[in-house]
Amino acid sequence: MALTRTAPGRARTARARPPGSGGSGWRRRRDVIGLVFALPALVLFAAFAIYPMLRVFQLSLYDYNLTSPPVWVGLDNFRFLFGDERFLASLGASLFYVVVTYGPAVLLALVLALGLNTRMRGSAFVRLLYFAPVATSWVAVSVIWRLVLQPEGLLNQTLNTDLPWLTSSTWAKWAIAIAAIWKEVGFFLIIFLAGLQNIPKDLQEAASLDGAGSLRRLRYVTLPLLKPITVVVLVMAVIRGFQSFSPQVVLTGGSFGTEVINLFVYKTAFASARMGRASAVAVLMFILLLMVTFVQLRALRKSA
């Protein structure tokens, strides 16, 4: 049984080999050449991604203030964090931001993608418009939104209100979410559009011939086939949400309940010079994001 499964595979490999390329010697040479070309990137990746990551894991077990040698404290940094109200509040602020910003942003992106997935005149231009905020830096976007959200700004004028959008614990987190939704929708819209355009048209046509209306086609053809893309989008949304930093810094400086986890890490590390504690937060976030991603992928596999 095993032999019959292996044989066709071998045959395919043999067919895929370039003519005149020789046997395993050529393959080995090709692998070595490939490795040589990849080596600079691998070295850089190891130096600037893997090594710092390992150092963060190591530092999380030390008390280190940048000037004195690190002192081993074991799990003390983690123990401290679980009882630290500021850390827990920043975790809450990040969770709020992820849910309130990326939930609506993903949903809105899906709806817009379904609407824009046509060959209407001008749809390419409309897509470009939605994508423009994505291409703009977060700092520039935040500066623009600060003007919109200030007391005499565009939003209050439009709504005929005088809400303190950026200077109130009630409103500041919502204000940042509004700005973030505006910026992030385009990113997910493009991914959804790419997914929609990969759905075979004959399936839609077959469903149409079977008498399915547009809503039924959406429910039974489009959305199920879009599921892998949706999961990717959701995983990315959670990661992007937890990595948020710039809008909070520029719009509120982390005040009024908007000190998200990355801002807390930044202040702990570079303003308070508590590198060990900041590293412990980074490790916790790494584990949390890993778990969330794992759960999301499991959910996909189960529903597939």
Added chain:
Amino acid sequence: MSARPRARTVLIPALALLAVAAGCGSDDGGSTGEGDQIELTYWTHTHPPMTELNEQLIAEYEEANPNVNITYETIPNNDFGTKMLTSLSNGSGPDIINMDDSALRGEYIPKQLLAPIDPAAFGAESVEELEGRYVDGTLDGAKGDDGTLYGVPSEFNATAFAINTQHFADAGLDPASPPETWEDVSEYGQQLVAAGHEGFNFVYLHAGWYTQQLQTLLNETGGSILNEDGDGSALTEPESVEALQIWHDLIREDQVGNADTASREATSPFEDFASGRRSMTMIYPWAVEQIAIDNPETFENLAVVPLPQVDPANPSGRWYGYYFAVNKASEQQEEAWKFIEYMTSQSERWLSDVSFVQPLKDWEQSPAAAEIPFLDVWSQAYQQGKFDEVGPHWSEVQDAIKAAVERTVFDGQPPAESLEEASESVEQSVTS
């Protein structure tokens, strides 16, 4: 001609140059002979009048010392502390820094990032002799717990109060009778608001500004951020709560100013007053020059008066200073101190051009001082000041203070309740 001789003609001079450069680098302790090029780096925060004079003085110093090249950098105020601390910590910081006393005493000196002062560079036999040139106590802002001195003042500030005399006239108030107490500020403020101005407000920038303004009020009420031993919070003491209550009442109860609409431009902290929008503000000497530049009309109507008091019979104030200091990791410490000596020898120009007081003894009798407006008020303010408290992990303490003020002033939480929360954070910061 073959390639080999051509390569030689290039390589030999290059190697010779390298050898000369290596010789320069091997000079012991950074002390250099005549003709050797000395590179110094100097960082400050941003304050346009100060930046301009720094650039002038650097140009003059470089002209007088052709072998010295000074790279001058200004860092945005909001990022200044973070960038300076991290760069000094990893050895990549500048040779010369200009930093406030809270950061020096709270972070840099305890972390041993600075070089002790070199009195010889100032032509003094000893630190005591150098110290004797300054008003008593004014160098304490750059001293470690053991009394070691690490810097000399580039500016030394006391706190007074500014009023816009035109606004006072608009509201039917007499500018010659400025507010003496915070109750007066409230009363006058409400009249100024009725006349269409913002009566009074605090400055809402970063945590340092929040803390220093609360500290000013704490000095007056007798409150404190830390207990006497410096290992716990004193924010829940009645005197401390009273300080925040003053802030709360002025803004939320009496509504003499709107915290939501206050300017948050860190490079121009007194923008609201300078623009002619606000009528009264706490002020420091350096701000006068900036107001003159930003808005000559407001400057025309500016009067500097004594800081309002909780108890006018026992006036209190607040000092803070910026100090020139040298990075301990600098390889050019001797040259750095020489440059600092030159900068401090220009105290008259600092006073006349930028309104920076360098508290040398009898500075008030100098020709430049005679020219500065409201000298008598500033003199009085210098008599009654004291430095802010500092303690371990002060940036976290400042964050806790900022959050407490924001909860009270912006969200309306009662001061006692808000300080109770802040107190827990402060305790945790100074003890962990």
